[in-house]
Amino acid sequence: MSALAAQAGLQEHWVDPYGVPRRVSSDTLRSLLDSMGLPGGTAARVRESRAAVESIGSRPELLVGYAGGAVRLPGLPLGPCLLEPEEGSAPQAGLRIACDESGAWLRAPSQPGYYRLHPRCGESVRLAIAPCRSETAASRMLARRERLWGVAAQIYSLRTTDEDPVKATWGHGDFAAVRRLAQQLAREGADALMLSPAHAMFSADPAACSPYCPSSRLFLNAAYAAPADVLGEDAVRKAMRSLAEVDWAALDAPRRIDWPRACAARMRLLRRLHHGLAGFGPHVQADYRHFLGSRGETLRDHAVFECLQADASVASDHQGKSLPWTQWKSCWRDPGTPEVRAYAAEHASEVDFHCFLQWLAAASLDQAHRAACRAGMRIGLMADLAVGTSPAGSQAWSQAGHLLAGVSVGAPPDIHNPLGQNWRLTAFSPQALRTHAQAPFLAVLRASLEHVGGLRIDHIAGFERLWVIPEGGEAADGAYLRMPARELLALTALEAWRRQALVIGENLGTVPAGLDAALRQNGILGMDVLWFMQQPGLGPGRVSFTPSKRWPPHAVAMATTHDLPTLAGWWQGVDIAQRAHARLLGPHETAVELRARRAEDRSQLWKCVAGPDCAAPPHRAPIPALLGFVAATPCPLMLAALEDLAGEGEAPNVPGTVHAFPNWRRRMPADAVGACASAPWRQRFEAIRRWRGPA
Template identity: 45%
Template sequence: MDDRTLRARASQAGLATAWRDARGVSHRVGVDTLRGLLRVLENGPSLAEDALPPMVVGQAGVATVLPLPARSDRVAFRLECEDGSMLSGHAGRSRDGRVRLPAIARVGYHRLEIADRSTVLANAPARCRTVAEATDGARGWGLAVQIHGLRARHDGGIGHFGALAELARQAAAAGADALAISPVHAMFSARPTQFSPYSPSSRLFLNVLLADMRSWFSTHDIGAVIRRLRIPPQATRALEDAALIDWPQAAALRLRLLRGLYDDHIRLTPPAEMTAFLAAHGRALHHHGVFEALQAHQLGRGPRGGNWRAWPAALRNPASPEVARFAEERHHEVGFHLFLQWLAARGLDGAAQAARDAGMRIGLIADLAVGTDPSGSQCWANQDDFLIGGSVGAPPDPLGPLGQNWGLTTFSPGALRAHGYRAFIDTLRAALTRQGGVRIDHVMGLERLWVIPEGASAADGAYLSFPGRDLMRLVALESHRHQAVVIGEDLGTVPAGFRARAARRSIMGMNVLWFQRDAKGAFLSPDKWGTGDVGMTTTHDLPTVAGWWQATDIGWRKALRQLPRGTRVEDALAARALDRASLWAALRPEEAPEPPPVTPAGAARVVDAAASFVGAAASPLAILPLEDALGLPEQPNLPGTTSGHPNWQQRYPAGPPLLARPDAARRLDLLRTARKPA
């Protein structure tokens, strides 16, 4: 295949054959990259050119053009609406000769019959639910929390949904409208060393290590199992008292205890509530439970067993007789993993209900990771839906000159269309269930993602297009159905016009303090922040306010040799000194220009000012991470490393309730006061 033909095929498959970097320099995608990605894309399902797809996505009140040739100016149609009512009429002809369905006002998933064919019309509202609708027009505010870092009595060294429920009550009592949480996607029970919440096994199910056993079992039952298993109290206390989570040890302890509870109280006579839960989640949940048991079995045979693509051929197919035989022979193992999902869901339901009952007007805001680990259960069970053989990441930029490979895969655009967007809708619903909102990680992925062929460097990727208009409309439809607000993490390289398109759908972007600057680098006053975006001091991937002020992040970058190429630590510290002066001038323009000292006490003053500053932003919702409410210097995650920094291991301080501490209470009061109308 010559270069011209290759590039034409790549463009037809949705691959950009050139891209422009953050400096505006254009780059041509290499032929090896295009060939590698075409092999992945063309190996998946697709629709015939003249086929009516299983789902057509439209917008309420707007005519929908169907991918069907119009053989006349009047084509009869019949619409069975989601509520059971019926509509009928005639479609017309569009300018390009296709069938043009008249505007349908009713929102929902409707069955459309037209021209002897049938499909689902997903008719979306014009936009997502807004914060103003949730708060009756008030400017809302909330906190953000890493669930695993929370503490509760006898928690075994990992935070859980019971601790989340307690924090939700505390936050609501302080007047918070929302509580944004870290991702709760299912991880790998047999691989506890993989604990980044953004590298899940499945986005359809939950991280069972966050399950709160006390949401079902009594203290007496738990104590009896601890004694039967002879778990020494000192081992548990050591894990609970540690400043960092020991994931392998704490996970092993929690799973051992949960298995004991399952064997003693659940295995022989599952409660009716659990049985109903399993029935409601059907085959998808069964596949996840089988995968968890099967992966543990295969890992027992060697480290290659962690990746299902290295399993014996029969076990790679979830519908094979061999997999069915395994599930039958080890039905108690499978049952244990199904029990864990029920218990986790029960705990998360309880936390969401606690937030609502305590008066939060929005409630919990879930976090939807950008992709899925290709060695996980969601890809194993739904192989046609994913780009197996491709990874998502980011192209080279000044902060990552070699590019980034996140080790995750994503949906196949062809499979999305061919399967009626089933995988996307199921994943979105899993995030929105129980919640008052969702944050979509790397929301630009609704339109395009940087995809890297297997075995290539992160720089040798290409942008792959997705049906962005359809996906945004589906987000709006599910937001409407779940009465949930939507935040899009839009940091980094953003396609031209993307933010405006997202704003029209009321998908809120993120205004992070560190990036709210003018063309000269000065920090913007809060009244100049975006009126349709969420305001926040920082994110889990960025320095906390106290850490930024004290240059804790620069210290880590120096230690890990992560400073940008050609940057000396002296230069970074000098630049930070100038930025401190600029930030303090913005935070306290009425005070003396001398910034607070670069000490913990000085940083505490800056955190106070930042909480009030973000509260005064024009944003409909302001979010203060719990790290900043407490004035902590360490950020939860330092991108670019998996071992040098204690990513996703830090626990919040022990002792009194977090929000009752004087520093936290003062900052919440400053934030709350700043959110009130002038």
């Protein structure tokens, strides 16, 4: 079974963050192999499973190379060939497939793109030619020694206050609030606004609000649509008047988002607008028809799933309890069944409503990005690509064959999360990616890049390997599954080059050897986060913080992330209290010891920021000084969390918790656009601008 596991990409042996060798149990390997459709219970089954793995893509349908480099062509005949660009330019003749000790190869064209290679005899094959490193957005920024800065914001947390309810937010942020914030930040000198994931969520279950556990990464969160930006304020004002019983101001008042209440009111408004779609004029009609045609069956499947999940006759048991699609009757579990087709036809108006929501969300996100660029941002909006999707979501329902089944993705125990993490997500099957020429991954990547100028990829170590946990197992009971990192990274570089977009890879935590070098090779910036920029200090077990000038430049500089404490929270030890309250401390940790260690870290950080001869660290977090310290790094882009600009003590998310804290429900205390003029915000902006000056 060990040989089968290795052949399937499962890593039986691994080393934990403390340097201790670990071995995956045979029960875990057997369970994971079963979930991959590769049973190994008997010798005969092992042989059958090994043969099945060998038959998957003996010659890949998509071969990846780099502009001007050698592309390996396993199984292709030697001799003359024709290279045909897929985007319409003239074919290249006079080429030859050569051979060396490693096998057949071809010199790749100098122009990145997708090509069809036609050998003299035999079947043709597709090539994806990624740009060389110097042609990527990140490499150009490094070469020009650019020192840009921007802000990272949680979309839902944004608040817009206005006496006119059409211009206000209705319980949570949306793409109109994003547009207004981006325009204001551009006036402050920012070049980027990085957003939390905007993937499609569950319209029938808005309480499932974690943006990193979406229903589909192919579409957008319909609750973020900004109808006034697309259809005009008068149309929205008219629709709001028809819903006179809704108190829009009351929705916007609380500091915590009531997702079911806010989404219910918003959906009622959007339904009124959908009913009047025919009256919005020929330009709107043509744009909507084009959107429907360009998204095709994939959009239809997502819309049908949204309808089915909201239909109690389909998605509930006899007691009215909602069921995941995996527990629906078999006729509803596949978008291609006659029953699902008939249902879609019978509920055509409702299906069209969910298509309308996606068009509205896409159009308003696109307008927000264009507005950011017109206001002066050189990058504009940056999206965030979650590592996977919910196994209960529309993408898992409509594309079950592309995703891992019966397992959850997470992370093994490490120094910061000693119990490990189970994210309860599914992700792409490496066998399916190979079988489908990486098309499922490309579809998600293109959807994420479509309306933005940059992309952050969450847990990019998952391109190299995923920690997969058997269904029902603990986070520590998993194993690493090897992924096609070379292909995924090269395709990311190519798609980013096609859109001239900047890509950031979240390379925090346990990172496989060689991944950082691979990111640089593909023009993908890593992430340098203040809390992790430490080096050995004087004395055993002691550390000191790395001076900002010594931070490695091939990364984005950040003080924190959505999963880590804010500047104020770290300074006061809020995160320690939260972990203790949620019982997330490791077996050898105590809150008292962690607070003592934090006091030492705080002192060391202050010496690094203010100088070795400085006075004792201040009682309150010196946010301008800390932001200035991060801004002074040689990194080409610095991102400040919106929570730090606002001086917030709580982070958007406390990892490892679901109900203990209001994760993904915290809102900004005030309108961020208006707050930019306040004295605290101006001091923090000025600190960033001062240290982000010329290199």
